[in-house]
Amino acid sequence: MKERLCIIGGVEAGLTAAAQARRNDPGIEILVFEKTDYISYGLCGLPYFISGAVGDIKDLFLYSPSYFKENRNINVLTGHRVRRIDCAQRKLDVEDQGSPGQVKEFFYDKLIIATGARAIRPSGWPGADLKNIFTLRDLSSAVEMKETIREEKPENAVIVGSGLIGLAMAESFRSLGLRTAVLEKEEQILPLFSRRTSERVREELKNRGVEVLTGARVDGFTGTERVEKVSVNGKSLPADIVLLSIGVVPETDLASSAGIELEPLTRAVKVNRKMAVSVPRIWAAGDCVHSTSVITGKPVYMPLAAITDKQAQIAANNATGKSSLYRGTVGTLIEKVFGLQVARTGLTEKQLLEERIDYVTREVRSSSRARYYPGSEPIGLTLFLETGSKKILGAEMTGKEGVDKRIDVLGLAILQGLRNRDLYDLDMAYTPAYAPSRDILWLASLK
Amino acid sequence: MKERLCIIGGVEAGLTAAAQARRNDPGIEILVFEKTDYISYGLCGLPYFISGAVGDIKDLFLYSPSYFKENRNINVLTGHRVRRIDCAQRKLDVEDQGSPGQVKEFFYDKLIIATGARAIRPSGWPGADLKNIFTLRDLSSAVEMKETIREEKPENAVIVGSGLIGLAMAESFRSLGLRTAVLEKEEQILPLFSRRTSERVREELKNRGVEVLTGARVDGFTGTERVEKVSVNGKSLPADIVLLSIGVVPETDLASSAGIELEPLTRAVKVNRKMAVSVPRIWAAGDCVHSTSVITGKPVYMPLAAITDKQAQIAANNATGKSSLYRGTVGTLIEKVFGLQVARTGLTEKQLLEERIDYVTREVRSSSRARYYPGSEPIGLTLFLETGSKKILGAEMTGKEGVDKRIDVLGLAILQGLRNRDLYDLDMAYTPAYAPSRDILWLASLK
Numbered sequence A, B: 001m002k003e004r005l006c007i008i009g010g011v012e013a014g015l016t017a018a019a020q021a022r023r024n025d026p027g028i029e030i031l032v033f034e035k036t037d038y039i040s041y042g043l044c045g046l047p048y049f050i051s052g053a054v055g056d057i058k059d060l061f062l063y064s065p066s067y068f069k070e071n072r073n074i075n076v077l078t079g080h081r082v083r084r085i086d087c088a089q090r091k092l093d094v095e096d097q098g099s100p101g102q103v104k105e106f107f108y109d110k111l112i113i114a115t116g117a118r119a120i121r122p123s124g125w126p127g128a129d130l131k132n133i134f135t136l137r138d139l140s141s142a143v144e145m146k147e148t149i150r151e152e153k154p155e156n157a158v159i160v161g162s163g164l165i166g167l168a169m170a171e172s173f174r175s176l177g178l179r180t181a182v183l184e185k186e187e188q189i190l191p192l193f194s195r196r197t198s199e200r201v202r203e204e205l206k207n208r209g210v211e212v213l214t215g216a217r218v219d220g221f222t223g224t225e226r227v228e229k230v231s232v233n234g235k236s237l238p239a240d241i242v243l244l245s246i247g248v249v250p251e252t253d254l255a256s257s258a259g260i261e262l263e264p265l266t267r268a269v270k271v272n273r274k275m276a277v278s279v280p281r282i283w284a285a286g287d288c289v290h291s292t293s294v295i296t297g298k299p300v301y302m303p304l305a306a307i308t309d310k311q312a313q314i315a316a317n318n319a320t321g322k323s324s325l326y327r328g329t330v331g332t333l334i335e336k337v338f339g340l341q342v343a344r345t346g347l348t349e350k351q352l353l354e355e356r357i358d359y360v361t362r363e364v365r366s367s368s369r370a371r372y373y374p375g376s377e378p379i380g381l382t383l384f385l386e387t388g389s390k391k392i393l394g395a396e397m398t399g400k401e402g403v404d405k406r407i408d409v410l411g412l413a414i415l416q417g418l419r420n421r422d423l424y425d426l427d428m429a430y431t432p433a434y435a436p437s438r439d440i441l442w443l444a445s446l447k
Helices: A013-024 A043-051 A065-072 A139-152 A164-175 A195-207 A253-257 A305-319 A349-354 A403-415 A420-425 A440-445 B013-024 B043-051 B065-072 B139-152 B164-175 B195-207 B253-257 B305-319 B349-354 B403-415 B420-425 B440-445
Strands: A004-008 A029-034 A074-078 A080-086 A091-096 A103-107 A110-113 A117-119 A156-160 A179-183 A210-213 A218-222 A229-232 A235-238 A241-244 A248-250 A282-284 A333-337 A340-346 A359-367 A378-386 A392-399 B004-008 B029-034 B075-078 B080-086 B091-096 B103-107 B110-113 B117-119 B156-160 B179-183 B210-213 B218-222 B229-232 B235-238 B241-244 B248-250 B282-284 B333-337 B340-346 B359-367 B378-386 B392-399
Touching: A004 A013, A013 A029, A013 A065, A013 A074, A013 A110, A013 A305, A029 A080, A043 A139, A043 A164, A065 A074, A080 A253, A110 A305, A139 A241, A156 A164, A156 A235, A164 A179, A164 A195, A164 A241, A164 A333, A195 A210, A195 A333, A195 A340, A195 A378, A195 A392, A282 A305, A333 A403, A340 A403, A349 A392, A359 A440, A378 A403, A378 A440, A392 A403, A403 A420, A403 A440, A403 B403, A420 A440, B004 B013, B004 B103, B013 B029, B013 B065, B013 B110, B013 B305, B029 B080, B043 B139, B043 B164, B065 B075, B080 B253, B110 B305, B139 B241, B156 B164, B156 B235, B164 B179, B164 B195, B164 B241, B164 B333, B195 B210, B195 B333, B195 B340, B195 B378, B195 B392, B282 B305, B333 B403, B340 B403, B349 B392, B359 B440, B378 B403, B378 B440, B392 B403, B403 B420, B403 B440, B420 B440
Parallel strands: A004 A029, A004 A110, A029 A074, A110 A282, A156 A179, A156 A241, A179 A210, B004 B029, B004 B110, B029 B075, B110 B282, B156 B179, B156 B241, B179 B210
Antiparallel strands: A080 A091, A091 A103, A117 A248, A218 A229, A229 A235, A333 A340, A340 A392, A359 A378, A378 A392, B080 B091, B091 B103, B117 B248, B218 B229, B229 B235, B333 B340, B340 B392, B359 B378, B378 B392
């Protein structure tokens, strides 16, 4: 009998793991269970599909189930929801969505859990179940939102939450001509960033006609049939379509009911550096597990594509007998907010405060290209340095261009434990069209 | 009496050194001698001034002599050519170009030599002194070229040499509507790059209507009054304007006639890690000195702005009693060739062969953004890895965008002595608008 690897989830981590397992082991049988009808797409592309910037839904798909079958001998079962993991018998109960209630059993030798995350949908808000109130975590919801906008031609969009997906969707709504408001319960938008960066982004949103309300207490939604108004801070805001974007939580129900341990801080599936869970023969990867900060060594929850991909490969390596360790995350992320690039890496200011790490802040300003070169734009950098050692602990950048280009250099500097001073020795690629002769990262080394 | 720091040269290194010396020492007297009438501009901006992309000559200037006097108490004497350095008496003989033949003496306590480099003008070519045959090493020659193009409306431009300045000028000539040919004596253009990269650039030049001739043996120039034809490989090419761009040599006449040692390999002024020359109280920086490869530890000649700036600061630090060491260069550079970004870092393939270092080559291809995101362009990466250890020794990248963004990450990786495998642990900033979820640098880690 061939050994069998089962994988739960076929969006990002699941299929990366499947492909990697096949690369390592041509003989193993691989079965992927995906509860929806769609596989192998990037969640981050959904706002651009809704706006029409990505015109064809097919462009979002990397591979089809038949591609996996024919080219990699991987069986992907869409519309198959795993109902239960039986660790003792190494068995999955799987329901074919086409025949509800009918459960098939699949035995596994190895199992990878890649169940992802789900959007938080607060239960306490009256009217939260009205039509046209969406979350955006899978392709089905994106298709539904796009259809709704096309057919009902809503005029007013309200986004609850100002994280990455919320702000990406603000741009999509505006580009489709909707009046758009963003409601954030905290005192600033983009809670993962410093106040200063947040204000810069707020300014950009304002310039693009997005109404932003911070300190926003949502009381509920009203409407007949579909949502018509959001009640916020005691006032009423028109809303023909609502996106709830107040965060995601790891999808751990299957794992925890099978007796698999969760990590207490993040409430994600607990994994070691091999991406193995607390039960033998099972690994997990992607948005359902935690990551580890390479700086503090502590568990962090960062549901990001770049992390997912890596963890999935490492899980598959270990599942197929190729030892491989996950080092952790630097914490790099970037967002396009209309014409503004907003990026960060390392620890957030909030993490620094929580970890009680002494730090100093350094501000640097420069330009994306030589000042005299057409198209040059101002860019700003905030560095968080360890007091004393001046090791770089975190960084934030904003600008209309050139931020994407520089944030990864800082990410690598942090991964290597460098001080800002160490960037002095790096000669950076200079030509007037792409950088000033004194790059902002070099100026940062002098601070 | 105040201590006096004299500086020879006021373009890039000289004024950076002056400003840094003032920052370190508010009391020292600072005198800068610049032989031309222009100070404080970036040489790399000249092609863009000629093409008109940078419209106003004033945009190229960072600061004026009066700015230096009023704001930093630095005396900049333009039109003052230093004729002789007398190291024993610590004296400079200086000729005011306004009163030719009249020499004034200036004594120094400390001296920084920043005489730059000069373009090679081969003496063996008949007709090389004809009008409209230019080199491009200072603002005067740029102004003159621009005037010539405006007044004489040349139709045919010939560029001899295919280095960075040559190719930048190919774009300028084409944007001004001139028929443009590039002649390169080697078998490939861009001799600092691998054959593969060179071919990619040649393709771009061809697409933009630039004629490229490699293996080109120039026999001389003919014309009455001004150049009319270039004789190459026995044939005759129409040429109303010619740019000689066959390289630069360090300007060392003053230093060597004062008994200051030159570095034998590069023929540049020899400096130690403090940027001190072989004679006490004298430092040197910029295009007149060599640099040191951080990889091989050997002297290299790289007349690049980012290196100049750093060396000038370090020279000034040591001249004002603040000990500071120059670590060397990684060898990063980037060039815009029409719509193509061409960049490199680390050792060139030629250096690897010369140093007899065993290396393997890895090719990686990916896209600048998520493949489905509008504007995504293919990018290519060539890695040179040390055989066995897989340490990154050098890298080249080409693409229409996204190259500038990634080459500095590789530069830092090389500076840190990393293997390609080490890039696996770096999570890079991902959002579909700026990168694919599997970045080319991450793919490179798997090779």
